[in-house]
Amino acid sequence: MGSIYLIRHGQASFGADDYDVLSPLGVLQAQIAGRHLADLDLRFDRCLSGDLSRQQDTARHALAQINAAGLPIPELETDASFNEFDAFAILEALLPGLLPEEPEALAIMSDAACNPAEFQRIFERIIDRWLSGSWDTPGLETWMGFVERVQAGLNRILELAKSQQNIVVFTSAGTITALIHSLTRIAPTDAFKLGWQIVNTSLSQLKFHGNEATLASFNSHVHLQLLKTPSLITYR
Structure with missing residues (x-):
């Protein structure tokens, strides 16, 4: 079986004029995540992110750490299907x-x-x-539309994936929440109860075989916990 690693972006600039910018702590979190992936000796066959700045910059900082450890990294690909909801x-x-x-x-x-x-x-x-769905507004992406967008991105990955490949996607908490809902069929409100707990730069893992994917692990942030610095663990 192959693996898809979903990594949430580092801390963004909550409360600032432009939220879609990694804070200095977010940059550090991304670097720590990258060193953790290198320590695990993970070799990625594909690397993707949405096209939001906080997602792409998290990817670049993490991948730079992997590269610095002497491990090969594929070119970062962009798929807006993995963008956060607006x-x-x-x-x-x-x-x-x-x-x-x-x-x-x-x-x-x-x-x-x-x-x-x-x-x-x-x-x-x-x-x-x-x-x-009772408050849908013309021009506003609906919850179901969001789920379909994210699932379409996953489907494209699975269509091209080969057995035993490792693929990493740098994305956002809402995107991961939508995939949890889609893969496990739990109610959207229950999925969001989990989604609110997703830590910046945490890892969730999907295992796949052919076009079927299963949630294997969720919201692992041991790379931050091991440093015994509570301020590294953030949720925005």
Whole structure:
């Protein structure tokens, strides 16, 4: 059987004008993940990422560490199917409908860095509405559309994959959540309960045979835990 390693990007710039930029900690996390992959002596046959900056930069920093260890690395390929869902578009579309129940929501979401717990609570409420399909908005990618996009990316990998290949995909938490839902058939809300726990630069592994893939491990971040520095373990 072959393996597909799904690696979440490093910490992005939460609360900044441009979220899609690795923070200095995110760069360090990516470098640590790369050294961990090199220590495991993993030889990758293909390397892919979405086209978001935080995904591609995580890939570059991690792969540089693998290369520095003397291991071969394939050229990084881009597939936008592995992009994260557009959280800002979802917030813009669905937040107004939540204001009658949550009149402070706009202020909370506008200053997320000052109250991350309340931001997360409101964000989860909005995502629940998105998952339900009852609040679909013209022009906004639906939950099912997102799942189909991500699954199509996985299908393309499987169509080209050969037995016993190792493939790595640098992606995002929502993308991994969609794949968990698609592969295990658990409810979307339950998949997101797992998805909120996905650590920056954690590894989840799929095993595949032909066109069939199975979840083999989820959210491993031992490369961060072994350093015994809690500040390395982040979720945004």
